[in-house]
Amino acid sequence: MNFSLAEVAVQTNTEGVPLTVHRNGREWIVGAEPLRWYERRQWWKQAQRMPRGHGRVDVQVWRIQARLGRNMRSELVTMELECDAAEGRWLMREPLSMAG
Numbered sequence: 001m002n003f004s005l006a007e008v009a010v011q012t013n014t015e016g017v018p019l020t021v022h023r024n025g026r027e028w029i030v031g032a033e034p035l036r037w038y039e040r041r042q043w044w045k046q047a048q049r050m051p052r053g054h055g056r057v058d059v060q061v062w063r064i065q066a067r068l069g070r071n072m073r074s075e076l077v078t079m080e081l082e083c084d085a086a087e088g089r090w091l092m093r094e095p096l097s098m099a100g
Contacts, residue, residue, distance in 0.1 A: 004093070004094040005091040005092065005093060005094070006023065006092050006094060007090070007091055008021050008022060008023045008090050008091070008092045009021070009022040009023075010022075010081060010090040017034055017036075017062075018030055018034055018062055018064055018081060018090075021064070021079065021081070023092065026068060027068075027069055028066035028067065028069075028077070028079070029067055029069065029070060030065070030066045031065055031066055031067045031076050032065040032076065034062050034063065034064045034065075035062070035063045035064075036061065036062050036063075037061055038058045038059065038061065039058065039059055040058060040059075041058060041059040059082050059083070059084065060082070060083040060085065061081070061082055061083075062080070062081045062083065063078065063080050063081075064078070065077065065078050066079060077097065078097045079093075080092070081093070
C-alpha cells in the first residue's frame with residue numbers, strides 16, 4: 001500500500017500506547033482501545049540503502065479512533081500512526097476516515 005505520511009506529535013502512556021495526537025494545531029484524544037501491529041519498513045522508498053545502524057526493518061503501526069478535543073459528542077475518526085522509535089517521531093498515514 002502507498003500512504004502519504006505526515007509527521008504528528010503523539011502523547012503516550014508509560015507503555016507507549018497513544019493517548020493524544022496533535023496535528024495542525026488540533027488535539028485528537030483517543031476514544032477507543034488502540035490496535036497495534038508491525039509491518040516491514042520500506043526503507044528503499046526513502047533512501048538508496050538501509051541507513052547505517054538500522055538493522056531493524058519492522059515499523060510499529062497503531063490504528064486508533066480519536067475525537068477532536070474533549071467534546072464527547074465529536075465523532076470518532078480512525079487514524080493509522082507509524083511509530084519510528086529509532087528517530088523518535090510519529091507519522092500519520094493519510095487519509096483519515098470516520099469511524100462507523
